[in-house]
Amino acid sequence: MALEKFVSTTLELLQEEREAEIEETRIWQENISLKDLQNKGVCLLKLQIGSQSTGLYGRTVVVLEPRKHLGFSSLPSNSFGPGDIVGLYDTTGCTAASQICTGIVTRVSQASVSVAFDDLKDGLSFDTDGLFNLLKLANDVTYKRMKNALNALNGYSNGPAGNLINVLFGDAKPSSQSQPNAVEFFNSNLDDSQREAVSFALSQRELAVIHGPPGTGKTTTVVEIILQAVKQGQKVLCCAPSNVAVDNLVERLARCKAKVLRLGHPARLLESIQKHSLDAILAQSDTANIIADIRKDIDKAFAGMKKMQQKGERVNFKREIGELRKELKSREATAITQILKSANVVLSTNTGACDDGPLKFLPAEHFDWVVIDECAQALESSCWIALLRARKCILAGDYKQLPPTIKSQKTASKGLSLSLMERLIQMYGDSVVRMLTVQYRMNSAIMDWASKEMYQGRLVAHSSVEKHLLKDLTGVTCVEDTSVPLLLIDTAGCGLSEMEVTDEQSKGNQGEVDIVELHIKALTEAGVKAKDIAVIAPYNLQVDLLRQKLSARHPELEIKSVDGFQGREKEAVVLSLVRSNRKGEVGFLAEDRRINVAVTRARRHIAVVCDTQTVQNHAFLKSLIDHMTKFGEVRTAFEYIQDIVPQNYTRDHKDTKTASASTSSSTKQKVRDQPSSKVKQGQKKPTGGSNKENIAGSEKHTKSYTSSKIEQEQNESRYAEIRQQVESFMKGLNQRELQFPSSFNSHDRLLVHQIAEELGLVHESKGEGSDRSITVSRPLESTPAEEPTHQEEAQEEETVPDPQSDPSCPPALDLKSLHLERMKREQQKREENAQQKKQQNHNPPAHSQSSKKAKGKNRTKAGACDIAAAAAPDDDFDTLISAVVKADSVCSFVKCKASVLTLGQLCLFCNRQYCLSHHIPEVHGCGDKAKSHARMRISKEGVLYAGSGKKDKSMDPNKKAYLQRKLDSKLKDMASQRKQKAKEKDS
16 A cells, blocks of 8 residues: 555656656746857757767767858867767747657767667668757756656565565565574774674665764775675676766775675766777677678668669668668677676666666676665666666665755655665664764764764764874975864844846855955965865855856865765865844754755765854854864854955944944944854853744743853953953054064954954054954054154144134034044144155145145045144144145035035035035045945845935846747747648649
8 A cells, every 4th residue: 555655656757757857948948048058058059960870779869960061160168978868859849849859868078969869760871961950958858867766666566576575565574594504794994883884784684774874984894794794695787876976886896896886877977987898898709800790781772772862772771771681689689688697786776777788688686785885876767777677775874964956846845855875774773773973074073963963973083084184195285274163153233135137036145256266265275286175155146156256266176066076075175054044044954954954965074154143033044153163173264355344334424423432332332233253262252143042941941040140241241352452552642563472363353353443543453373463553544654642632622723713613513523543643643745845845734735735636625634634733723624624614625615614515425525516426536435334224124225326227238138038939830821821722
C-alpha cells in the first residue's frame, strides 16, 4: 500500500515539475526575443552545418558552427553543455511550427556545438547551406526514464530487488548476516568511524546508509566498500546524480586497479577517465574495425542518396542504409555485452542506468549491489532507475546539505524534494546508518559550529587540520587576516542596504562587494594564492557583481553561488550574505542546509560579510553570528570603508544649543545598537537590535534583562572614558596626535572612530595583528608655520562675538552653535595664509581676505566662522565685527551680492546663509553631504520625504522595446499565415 501511494503521488509531482519546466521554456519562447534568449545563453542563432556523421548506436551527429564566411569564428557566450536537450529550428523563429527535430548536445567548444539526433525521419537530411537556430529545451528524457522506473517499481515481481523493495517501503525489517567475516582493509589509513562504516555495509543483507558530513572522507569510504564487494566476487553498479561525482569515483577506483567501466558519452566525461568509457573500450575491441567500416558505408550511402535525382535510385540507397544499420546494431550489441560482463564495477549517472541504454544488454540479475553516492542530492525516483537491478543497496551522502534541485516550489513542498536517504533515516533511525565522525578539511573553530548545529556535536577534527591556518601555507606571511580561522565583518548600521533588480528576482549588495574586494586584496597581498580562495554568495545577482569587480584582477579566483560549490573545498572562503533591510527579511537564507554548505567549504579561514541586525532575525543564522562573535575576530565595516555614515549618527541643527550632548547621546545609542563589536575570545558579545526570540520563563527573562543592563552600562562607561581622553588631547595643543594602545579591541577602536568623527578629528587604524592600533590627530591640510601658543589661542577665543551678549550681531547669526573645536581647526588651516597676506597688505579688511581665498578652490565665500578664525590677535575688534556682520548679510555664494537679511536660507551642512537662488545644497557645493544625509535618513526611517523625487510615469524603454518586438512578431506570424492560405488557393 505504501509503495502504491508513493508511486502515484510521485508520478503526479513529477508531472507538475515537468509542466513547470515546460512552462518556463514556453515563456522564454513566446515573451522574449531571440536576441535576448541568446544573451541569456539558452539560444544560438543563425548556425550553419560544419559536418555530419554517424555516431554510436547509429545516431546522426551534426556539428553546428557560426557563419565563418562572414567572419564569425566563435560562438556567443552560452550555457549549453553535454547532455542538454536542444531543439533545432529554421530561421523563422523558435516556435513549434518552425522546429525541425530535437537532439542531445554531445560536445561544446568555443567554435562549435555537436548535437546527436536519435530518430530522424526517413529521408531527412540537413541542408548544408541553410541556417539554423538552436534552443535549450526542458529535459524530457530524464522525466521519461524516472516515470518508466516508477511504473516498473509498481508492477515489480520475481526480480532480484524484491526483498530490497520491501525493506525500503517498511514492509520488512533490514537484516544482517549472522556471522560477519573479518575484514582486511585495502586502505590502512581509514579511521575508526570509516572502518565501522565499511564493516557495517558488508554485513547488511539489503540496506546500509553511510552519512558523511563535510570533509569526513565519504568517497574514500565508498571506494573501500566497492573494493571489498569486488573482492567477495560481487558485481557492483555504482551511480551518482551528477557526471562530476561519477567521474570522481572512476578516478579513485581506477587508481586501485579495479576493473571499471564508465557509461555515458565521452564528451560528458573528464579527459583523465575517458579511457575507461564504453566508447574507448569498444574502439579497442576486436570488432572495432568492422563497426567502423559499416559506419563509413552508411555515410557513403547518405552522400550517394543526395546526388541521386530519380526517386527509384534513392529508394535503393534507403534500403541499403536500413540493412547496414541493422548489422551495425547487431555487431555493437554483441561487443557491448561482452565488455559489460567483463567489468567488475559499472559506473553511470542515476538516469544513465536506464533500460534503454547499454545496460539493456545485461540480464536482470547481473548486478549484486547498487551503490548510490551523493544520494541526498538525487530525486528518489531517479534512484529507483538503478535500485531495481540488485538485491542490496549502499546509500552514501549528507542529507544536511543541499537537497535535489527542483524548479517548482509547490512540488518541493509536497514532498518531491525529500530524498530516499532522508526518508529511510526518518523511517529506521540510526539502525541502518553509520556516520563518519572524523573530518579532514576544516580548522576546528570552523567545524565546531556545523558540528553543534547540524551533526549533534559528533564531529572531531583530525590532528592534521585541527589548528591549521592560512599563515601555515608556503609563501604566506603572518598577519592578522591569515592568523584567524573565523572573521565576521559586520555592516550593521553602515547604510549598506541590499538592492533589488525586479526583472531578475535576485538580490545584490554593492557595499558588501566593496568590502569583499578589500578583504581579498588583504589576503592576496599576504601571499594567499587567488586559486586557493573562494567567494560565495547565495544570490546570482551578487555573484555577477562580485565577478565584475574581482575577476579581471584575480582570474583564478572562484566566484560561485552556494549551489554551484557543493562538494568543493578551498583554503579560504569569503561569504557575502547580501541581505540588509529594515524588515529583517532573510529570504532563502533561511534554508539552513544552504548556509551549512557555504561555511563548510573552508579549510583554514572563513570570512562572513553580513548585516547582523538583519540576519540575526533567523535563529540558525543567529547561531552562526554568535559562534563567530565568541570564538573569532569581529570587525565593523567602518574599518574597511572610511566614508560610511553611521545609521544613528545625525546632526540636527534645530537644537543647536545641545548639539554636543545630542551627538554624545546619539553615539551611545549607536554603541548600544551595534551588535558586532569585536570582543576577545571567550568574552560575551553585547546583544543589541531587535531580538525576536521569545524567552520562556520569568527567571530567564530577568537574567537576560540584568545582563543586558550591565553590558549597556559597561559600554557607556567605556565611551565616556575614551571621550575624556580625546577631549584632553584637544585641549593640550602641544601634542600633535594621540595614539591609543594596541591592546584596544575592535569595539574600543569603533568608539574611537565615532568620537573622532563627531569632533572633526582625523582617525586612522595602523598596524597588523596584535600591533594594530588607532591614532587620532588634528586635520592639518596645510601645515602651519608654527604651533599656536596658549596665549594666542586664548586671544582667538576672545575675538568670537557672542550673539546673545553683543547686540550688534543680527538675530540670524548663531555663532554659539559652532563648536570650539571647529574654530580651532579652521584657525589652524588658515593661519599661515592670513599671516602671509597680512605682510603683503598691512591692514586689509578681514572679509576681503576670505573673499580672495574663496575665488580659489571653494565656490563659497568666507563665512562668520572663517573670518573669526582667520583674524590675527592684534586685529581691531570693531573691524572684525563689521566684517562678520557684512559677510553674514549677503549670500555666501561666490559673486552673489543679494541680501539675505530679509529673505535667506541657512544651509544645514555648512551653516551659511544663501539667497533663494543658491540655497540648494547641490548649487553651492554641499551636494555630497546632502546625499549622504538623505541616504542615512531614509535608511534609518524608511520614509521618502516630499521633494525627494516624483514617480516617472513614462513607459520604461525596455518594456516599450519588448512590446514593439511582440507586435512585430505578431504581424510577422499573421503575414506568414496569409501567404500559406494564398498558396493553398493557388494549388
